[in-house]
Amino acid sequence: MDLGRGRFLAAAGAALAAGGIPRGAFSQNAATVQMPFANGERPLVAFPQKRPLILLTPRPPQLETPFAVFDHGVFTPNDAFFVRWHLANIPQSVDASAHRIAVSGEVNRTLSLSLDDLAAMPQVEVAAVNQCSGNSRGLFAPRVAGGEWNNGAMGNALWTGVRLRDILDRAGLKASAKQVQFDGLDGPPLPATPDFKKSLDVDVARGDDVIVAYAMNGAPLPVLNGYPVRLIVPGWFATYWVKMLSSITVLDHADDNFWMKTAYRIPDTPDNSVAPGSTGYPTIPINRMRVRSFVTNLADGAALPRGRTALRGIAFDGGSGIRRVEVSVDGGATWLPMALEQDYGKYSFRRWNGEFVADAAGSYTIAVRATANDGSVQPATPGWNPSGYLRNAIETYKVTVA
C-alpha cells in the first residue's frame, strides 16, 4: 500500500517510544523567550508563589505558562498556572479565616458565608480547563490590540469546592432572578474605572458543575489565582471565573456593567467571526470555549531524527468532551486518529498520543485536529474578531528530519 506523502501505518499495541523527545525551542532556563509573532520577546520572571513564567505585563500582572509545562501532565501545576488580572488594586494579603462571600439581591435571605460555612456544605470536585478569552491573541492576523498571548493563557486543574447552586438555594432565588453577578476583592486604582464584575444567566449559574472553589489541585489557590475562593465555570472562558470571590448578587435584569455590556463581547455572526474592519454587526457576551488541540512535546521548527518520534498532546472543548484527535502530515488530505488517554471528565484536558515515523529526510508539517462530542471540529483557517477572542484553528508544527 502506498499513498505517497499521506501514508499512515496503523500499529495497534505499539510500545510508547521512550526518551529522545526533542524539546525544540522550549526552555524554562532562558532569561527571555520569543513568541512566534512580532514584538514577542518576553522575560521569564518568577512572581510570588510562581515558578518563572512568561511575563506579559507586571501591573496588573499577566503571566503566561511556558508551553512545555503542558507536556508534563494532564493537570497544570499551581505554580505554573497562568495569571491575568484586569485591575491593579489586588490585595496582597488575604485572610481566608476572615473572608466572607456576601449573597444578596433577588434572594429571600441575604447570606454572609465564611469558608467554614463552605466546609460544612457538600464538597464537589471537577477537572476543568481555565482559558483566557484572549488566549493566542498574538497570533491573530491582522494583529489586534490587547494582551498579546501565545497559546499559554490556559491551564487545567482539579478544582474542589461547593456548588454555586447550593449557595443560591440556601439564599433562595426570587422569581425575579435573571442573572447572577460575581465580584472579587480586586478593584481599580481610579474610582471612575468600572469594577470588574461578571454575570451568568441563572440557568447557567445553577448548573451541576459551577462551583465556588477553595482548592486547586488539592492545595489552596495561589493568591494570584484567586485565594481563598474563586468561581469555576467549567466549559466557559476564564473571564467568568471571578477570583477572590467576595460578592454574589442576584439581578432581576441582564447585567449592563461595562465588563458585560461593552467588554468581552464577540460578534453574533456565523462562527462569531467578522472580516477585519467590519462595523455595525451585533455582539453577544463571550461564553463557552471552542474545541482546541495541541502537540505538547514538539515545538514548531523542531529538528527530528529519522525514524520514530513520539507525539503527545492535549485537547479540550467547551464542555462536551473530546471524541477524537487526529493528525495529518499531508496538508489535511488524510487524518489518522491518535490514541486518547485517561478521561478526567468532559471539561478537562484530554491527553492523546501517537507516533510520527519519518523514513526520509525532509520537511514535514504536522497538523492536529480535535473533534468534540458535540460534533464541533477545529477549523482549518482561523476566524477573526477585533478583540482577539476564540482562536481555535487547527495547529500546525513544521519539523525537519535530517
Added chain:
Amino acid sequence: MTKHALIALTCAALLGASALAATKVSPPKGPATISLPGDAGMAFKPGPGAGVVMANCLTCHSSAYVSTQPQLTRAQWTAEVTKMKTAYGAPIPDDQVPAIVDYLVANYGKP
C-alpha cells in the same frame, strides 16, 4: 516511497479509567501574603512626551501594557487613548491627548 508514517498508540487503554480520587480537601485558613514586584523594572522609552505619558498612564498600568502591543497605527493608538478616557475613566486632560498619541506612535507605533 515510504517517507513517513503516523502511528496511533493504544497503550492508553492500559492506564485504565479510574475515577478521580474523592479525597476530602479542607478550605484554607488564615492569611496568604505576597509582595508583587510593581512594574518589575519596566519603563516607558525616554523621549518627547514620555513625561506626560508616565503621568497619565502609570496610574493604572505598567508600561508593558503599551510596549507589548503590535505596532499600532495612529488611528489605533488614538482609539486606545480614547478608550482609557471614556471606558476606564482615566482623567486625561483633552489638551494632553495629542502629546500622548504622538509619543505612542513615535515609540510604539507603525513607522
